[in-house]
Amino acid sequence: MYVAVKGGEKAIDAAHDWLGEVRRGDPDIAELSLAQIREQMTLAVDRVMSEGSLFDPDLAALAIKQSRGDLIEAIFLIRAYRTTLPRFGASHPVETDTMQCQRRISATFKDVPGGQILGPTFDYTHRLLDFKLAAEGNAPDTSTQDAPDLAAERKPHVMEFLNKDGLIESAEATDETPPDLTREPLELPANRALRLQNLTRADEGFLLGLAYSTQRGYARNHAFVGELRIGKVAVEMDIPELGFSIEIGEMTVTECETVNQFKGSKTEPPQFTRGYGLVFGQCERKAISMALVDRALRWKELGEDFAGAPAQDEEFVLSHSDNIQATGFLEHIKLPHYVDFQSELELIRSIRTAATAALAETKIAAE
Amino acid sequence: MSDYNFAYLDEQTKRMIRRAILKGLAIPGYQVPFASREMPMPYGWGTGGVQVTAACLTPDDTLKVIDQGADDTTNAVSIRRFFEKTAAVGVTQATSVATVIQTRHRIPEEPLNEDQILVYQVPIPEPLRFLEPRETETRKMHALEEYGLMHVKLFEDISQHGQIATAYAYPVKVEGRYVMDPSPIPRFDNPKMEMSAIQLFGAGREQRIYAIPPYTQVVSLDFDDYPFEASKADGACALCGADHTYLDEVIVDDDGGRMFVCSDTDYCESRRQAGHIGEQGTPYGKDAA
Amino acid sequence: MTPLLDVQNLSKNYGQRIGCKDVSFDLYPGEVMGIVGESGSGKSTLLNCLAGHLEPDSGKVLFDTKTDGLKDTVTMSEPERRMLGRTDWAFVHQHARDGLRMGVSAGGNVGERLMAVGARHYGDIRAQAADWLGRVEIREDRIDDRPTAFSGGMQQRLQIARNLVTGPRLVFMDEPTGGLDVSVQARLLDMIRELVRDLGLSAIIVTHDLAVVRLLADRLMVMKDGHVVETGLTDQVLDDPQHSYSQLLVSSVLQV
Numbered sequence: 009m010y011v012a013v014k015g016g017e018k019a020i021d022a023a024h025d026w027l028g029e030v031r032r033g034d035p036d037i038a039e040l041s042l043a044q045i046r047e048q049m050t051l052a053v054d055r056v057m058s059e060g061s062l063f064d065p066d067l068a069a070l071a072i073k074q075s076r077g078d079l080i081e082a083i084f085l086i087r088a089y090r091t092t093l094p095r096f097g098a099s100h101p102v103e104t105d106t107m108q109c110q111r112r113i114s115a116t117f118k119d120v121p122g123g124q125i126l127g128p129t130f131d132y133t134h135r136l137l138d139f140k141l142a143a144e145g146n147a148p149d150t151s152t153q154d155a156p157d158l159a160a161e162r163k164p165h166v167m168e169f170l171n172k173d174g175l176i177e178s179a180e181a182t183d184e185t186p187p188d189l190t191r192e193p194l195e196l197p198a199n200r201a202l203r204l205q206n207l208t209r210a211d212e213g214f215l216l217g218l219a220y221s222t223q224r225g226y227a228r229n230h231a232f233v234g235e236l237r238i239g240k241v242a243v244e245m246d247i248p249e250l251g252f253s254i255e256i257g258e259m260t261v262t263e264c265e266t267v268n269q270f271k272g273s274k275t276e277p278p279q280f281t282r283g284y285g286l287v288f289g290q291c292e293r294k295a296i297s298m299a300l301v302d303r304a305l306r307w308k309e310l311g312e313d314f315a316g317a318p319a320q321d322e323e324f325v326l327s328h329s330d331n332i333q334a335t336g337f338l339e340h341i342k343l344p345h346y347v348d349f350q351s352e353l354e355l356i357r358s359i360r361t362a363a364t365a366a367l368a369e370t371k372i373a374a375e
Numbered sequence: 376m377s378d379y380n381f382a383y384l385d386e387q388t389k390r391m392i393r394r395a396i397l398k399g400l401a402i403p404g405y406q407v408p409f410a411s412r413e414m415p416m417p418y419g420w421g422t423g424g425v426q427v428t429a430a431c432l433t434p435d436d437t438l439k440v441i442d443q444g445a446d447d448t449t450n451a452v453s454i455r456r457f458f459e460k461t462a463a464v465g466v467t468q469a470t471s472v473a474t475v476i477q478t479r480h481r482i483p484e485e486p487l488n489e490d491q492i493l494v495y496q497v498p499i500p501e502p503l504r505f506l507e508p509r510e511t512e513t514r515k516m517h518a519l520e521e522y523g524l525m526h527v528k529l530f531e532d533i534s535q536h537g538q539i540a541t542a543y544a545y546p547v548k549v550e551g552r553y554v555m556d557p558s559p560i561p562r563f564d565n566p567k568m569e570m571s572a573i574q575l576f577g578a579g580r581e582q583r584i585y586a587i588p589p590y591t592q593v594v595s596l597d598f599d600d601y602p603f604e605a606s607k608a609d610g611a612c613a614l615c616g617a618d619h620t621y622l623d624e625v626i627v628d629d630d631g632g633r634m635f636v637c638s639d640t641d642y643c644e645s646r647r648q649a650g651h652i653g654e655q656g657t658p659y660g661k662d663a664a
Numbered sequence: 665m666t667p668l669l670d671v672q673n674l675s676k677n678y679g680q681r682i683g684c685k686d687v688s689f690d691l692y693p694g695e696v697m698g699i700v701g702e703s704g705s706g707k708s709t710l711l712n713c714l715a716g717h718l719e720p721d722s723g724k725v726l727f728d729t730k731t732d733g734l735k736d737t738v739t740m741s742e743p744e745r746r747m748l749g750r751t752d753w754a755f756v757h758q759h760a761r762d763g764l765r766m767g768v769s770a771g772g773n774v775g776e777r778l779m780a781v782g783a784r785h786y787g788d789i790r791a792q793a794a795d796w797l798g799r800v801e802i803r804e805d806r807i808d809d810r811p812t813a814f815s816g817g818m819q820q821r822l823q824i825a826r827n828l829v830t831g832p833r834l835v836f837m838d839e840p841t842g843g844l845d846v847s848v849q850a851r852l853l854d855m856i857r858e859l860v861r862d863l864g865l866s867a868i869i870v871t872h873d874l875a876v877v878r879l880l881a882d883r884l885m886v887m888k889d890g891h892v893v894e895t896g897l898t899d900q901v902l903d904d905p906q907h908s909y910s911q912l913l914v915s916s917v918l919q920v
Binding site for chain 2: 016019020088090190191192193194333337344346350352353
């Protein structure tokens with residue numbers, strides 16, 4: 009009987025035990041190590057770090073293992089852990105100019121100073137199942153590769169070239185402290201910094217769908233990938249005791265800048281505009297989607313029309329982008345609701361009784 | 376779990392939540408935005424209530440957690456265990472013994488007193504949400520006290536169904552000012568909201584806290600000629616015989632046979648202890664279970 | 665006598681483009697003012713500035729409020745302005761969909777303004793709604809139907825009933841007969857004329873249709889490129905237009 013939701017203590021314990029068993033799977037198969045997940049499931053680790061808003065590959069690997077590979081569940085574990093961490097301070101903004109790029113491409117120029125680097129990408133692979141991978145123990149042949157020179161030579165952003173010619177809207181740096189939605193409730197309307205924070209934590213699939221919808225004409229903004237770069241950046245922080253800033257570590261990020269068409273408005277001559285995406289780890293699809301959605305959300309400041317497209321609707325996008333909020337609320341309908349259902353049951357019975365009586369009356373009257 | 380702070384949240388976060396609670400108490404029924412934290416249980420499963428409870432608990436408190444009126448439903452068990460683990464507070468199933476009661480979807484049958492706090496879990500705090508989806512617009516409607524639309528909904532109910540067809544989460548007006556969602560409690564519970572205890576409402580995913588101070592006027596919206604009715608199933612509890620409590624309908628066999636039992640399990644049990652017996656009840660202590 | 669509405673030097677630009685420029689006029693209680701001009705002449709911009717839907721760049725819109733007398737609605741607080749919007753003012757949109765709640769029954773649509781100002785007796789609200797449906801020639805047995813089930817003309821009449829039920833002192837109408845068949849237009853115009861006369865309404869009606877103002881308006885303003893080029897009594901302007909543009913406008917339509 010479903011009534012057994014009562015007396016839940018035992019049920020919960022049994023369920024947790026069972027979960028542990030299923031998580032492990034067949035004990036004759038070797039157990040996954042965190043190092044294996046961290047090294048061989050890197051893109052899953054990256055996604056968990058970016059949407060979990062915590063750069064820590066080992067913890068992300070643990071979360072993936074614990075969640076049986078359910079990445080949203082893993083992100084949830086990371087978020088719940090992250091929220092308990094004390095906050096010592098804030099880093100300086102990272103300088104993506106000095107990124108040690110392992111990948112750097114521009115779709116808008118044939119070549120760019122600093123060079124294009126294809127890097128480890130699926131882009132030009134043929135999507136054929138590689139049965140060689142099914143046989144374990146084949147280490148890839150690395151002898152033919154030149155070790156890429158990743159020295160931190162400054163690689164200027166492609167957008168700067170357009171900026172010099174005044175062809176693209178300028179994006180001035182400010183010293184303004186950006187809002188932080190992990191410390192303040194989301195208040196609308198949001199400024200761009202807050203929107204970007206929301207988008208970088210947003211669900212990849214949700215952003216992908218929204219970005220795709222802009223390409224298909226729901227608030228089309230003609231995006232070109234001005235530059236996509238992936239690589240390591242240094243994280244620097246002021247240490248009050250020292251009186252100067254030091255590098256506390258480095259992390260991999262993906263940055264995407266799009267160049268978008270702009271017809272000009274009542275105040276601005278025609279020029280290119282920008283969309284921006286920045287996420288932890290190697291998350292290209294997410295970074296590009298983020299840039300497209302960022303651009304679509306900027307319609308008001310650019311004096312464009314609201315076309316009624318979902319991707320333009322700040323309140324819609326920002327309120328529904330977080331997969332932890334979404335999945336929690338969605339799945340909570342599994343919880344017992346029998347008290348509410350009971351009251352609905354009585355209501356519907358009473359309405360039906362009234363309606364049946366009224367129907368009978370009209371029948372009698374008709375006869 | 377010794378790595379975590381008392382009641383899980385760090386002190387700064389708890390102070391932030393307490394400020395929101397105090398503001399909520401100062402403006403009864405007003406939804407105070409607060410920076411809800413990720414909790415180790417999913418959004419929609421009581422994170423708002425858990426954060427409010429965490430901010431209220433002291434080591435001397437005794438906690439009771441109910442879901443659908445029952446102490447032993449899975450989610451109630453899970454939340455109670457969470458605080459046992461992270462705050463090591465005493466827990467109880469007895470309404471009268473508890474100092475803090477976290478609830479989902481019910482108000483206990485036994486009247487609460489001035490030394491108690493009732494914490495509600497709230498899924499959608501905005502009573503106007505399904506009439507107007509935009510937060511920016513609903514905040515304006517509250518600010519300007521534009522509640523005509525709420526009555527349009529009730530008007531439509533009567534036109535179509537001959538009565539107000541809202542069985543739970545029945546909207547109320549608090550102290551003559553803010554229209555408030557009482558969380559999805561059955562409307563049977565609405566009149567109990569004018570009580571001696573402090574009532575706090577936490578919506579984690581929606582980042583809102585609101586409150587009703589003790590002895591505050593809480594009026595269920597209605598029309599003069601279609602007054603609010605606190606309805607319940609027509610019957611008595613099969614176990615304790617109570618005919619004044621909210622009843623769950625339980626299907627007992629494959630032929631669809633059913634019986635009514637108190638939704639408030641603690642209340643039902645204390646009545647049986649006191650010697651009340653319903654139609655299918657056995658004297659207390661002689662259950663097969 | 666205090667004017668109901670006193671508009672002073674109202675201007676609104678869209679970037680470089682002029683919406684409306686330096687418009688001034690008075691409207692006295694019981695008076696109907698028509699604003700005519702071709703599309704893009706600025707008449708809808710003007711109407712939206714007057715009704716508080718658009719914020720003008722400069723100028724004043726003084727309204728004779730019940731409590732404080734003449735008060736600038738441009739600078740008053742939003743709560744005050746929204747309060748006027750659901751008590752003293754009414755706005756009839758060109759497209760009934762913009763002014764109705766399409767998911768709410770006809771009765772609920774008419775009752776909303778009553779409930780917004782505090783009516784709490786279902787029977788009374790419904791009776792008033794039924795009465796108003798009758799006045800705009802909608803059969804009482806349609807009271808529980810949604811506007812989606814109504815014809816265009818019926819929707820427009822429902823919108824008018826919804827607006828007039830609380831006895832507003834000033835009604836803004838934006839092309840109230842636009843988009844309707846000619847026969848439907850004529851019937852609607854007759855109805856509006858009777859309501860205006862019976863209730864002694866003050867109204868500002870924007871239209872490109874001179875037949876509408878001939879029938880309804882006491883006075884007329886002719887707009888072109890955001891400017892008022894001619895004002896006067898309706899018959900005067902229509903029968904003896906002074907400005908070349910007014911002459912063109914009058915000669916380009918059949919006389920009514």
